[in-house]
Amino acid sequence: DAGVIQSPRHEVTEMGQEVTLRCKPISGHNSLFWYRQTMMRGLELLIYFNNNVPIDDSGMPEDRFSAKMPNASFSTLKIQPSEPRDSAVYFCASCAGQGGQPQHFGDGTRLSIL
Amino acid sequence: GNSVTQMEGPVTLSEEAFLTINCTYTATGYPSLFWYVQYPGEGLQLLLKATKADDKGSNKGFEATYRKETTSFHLEKGSVQVSDSAVYFCALSDPRRNTDKLIFGTGTRLQVFP
Numbered sequence: 001d002a003g004v005i006q007s008p009r010h011e012v013t014e015m016g017q018e019v020t021l022r023c024k025p026i027s028g029h030n031s032l033f034w035y036r037q038t039m040m041r042g043l044e045l046l047i048y049f050n051n052n053v054p055i056d057d058s059g060m061p062e063d064r065f066s067a068k069m070p071n072a073s074f075s076t077l078k079i080q081p082s083e084p085r086d087s088a089v090y091f092c093a094s095c096a097g098q099g100g101q102p103q104h105f106g107d108g109t110r111l112s113i114l
Numbered sequence: 115g116n117s118v119t120q121m122e123g124p125v126t127l128s129e130e131a132f133l134t135i136n137c138t139y140t141a142t143g144y145p146s147l148f149w150y151v152q153y154p155g156e157g158l159q160l161l162l163k164a165t166k167a168d169d170k171g172s173n174k175g176f177e178a179t180y181r182k183e184t185t186s187f188h189l190e191k192g193s194v195q196v197s198d199s200a201v202y203f204c205a206l207s208d209p210r211r212n213t214d215k216l217i218f219g220t221g222t223r224l225q226v227f228p
Contacts, residue, residue, distance in 0.1 A: 004157075031214040042220050043158075043203070050214065091157055095214050100146035100165060100207040103216055105157035 002026070004106035006092050012112045018080040021109045024073055025094030033103060034067055034077050035091040043091075049075065050097060082113045116141045120204050120219035127194055127226050135189040135222045137178075137204035145206040147171075147180050147187040148216065152201045161189075161202070194226045 005024040013019055025032050034046040047057040052069045060067070064083070069075040079086055089110050093103040121136040139147070146165045150158040162171030167182035176191045187204060204219040 033215075043218050045215065048213075048215055055213070056215065093158075097214050099214065101214060102148055102160045102163055103158075103214070105150075105159070107157045 004092055004094050004104055006090075006106035006109050008109060009107065010110045010112075012114065013082060014114050015083055016081045017113075018078065019082045019086075019111060019113075021077040021090050021092075021111070023075045023077070023092030023106060025075070025092070026104055027073070029094035029096050029104070030072065031095045031097040031103075032069060032075050033093040033095075034075070035093065036088045037091060037108070038088045046077070084113045087111055087113050116145070116206065116208060116217050118204050118206055118217055118219040120202075120222050123201075123221075123223035125222060125224045127224070129196055129226055129228050130193045131226075133189070133191040133194045133198075133224065135202055135204075135224070137187045137189065137219060139185050139187065139204075139206050141185075141206055145208070147178070148205040148207075149176070149178055149187070149189050150203040150205060150218075152203065152221070154200070158203060194224070196226045196228055199224055199226045 007022045032049045037043045046059045047067045048055050049069045067077045089108045091108045093105045095101045095103045117140045119138050148163045149161040151161045152158045162173040164171040164180035170179045178189045201221045201223050203221045205216045208215045
């Protein structure tokens, strides 16, 4: 079975540019999570969707960040405008949404903002 | 609130040594408990899980027992290999209803030398 698929794997762009990260969850999973990982702050939950609806976006750092889930098989995380402090590895994860289930992670997008 | 506390790393061991990584938690209700492993350049992978008190999760020679009386879920392996070098995360499911969020510890880096 295909796991969680993220694209791109690497992104390097200049500050001020718009960045869009993409995620395809595991088929049949109805919960989706976006995380950010840095050396300084560790693993942070940014936003959590259930059945395509945002449930908890309290981790989204500021208005420059937005996330959408237009259907059960696709989600995007957008940063506009990007800043050097946004440089991190961004992970998407999904789970079956039955309570107490493990999350399955993608391989992440390594984002560098110059 | 709910939280997970892991021992700080790095943990440095010689090959074939015994491994323990401590994890304790604070939670209301009855959470499920997980250990995840992150190899360099990759996403988090589920290593093992336990869903109720006294359950033992095991995988790839790693074990952890859900101890409700001590609120612990320590990770152990009898003989580590160089290939076990990675970051290990303890996590618990939020026991509130209708949420699939996981609460992660800060991670413990394991370095195994030949």
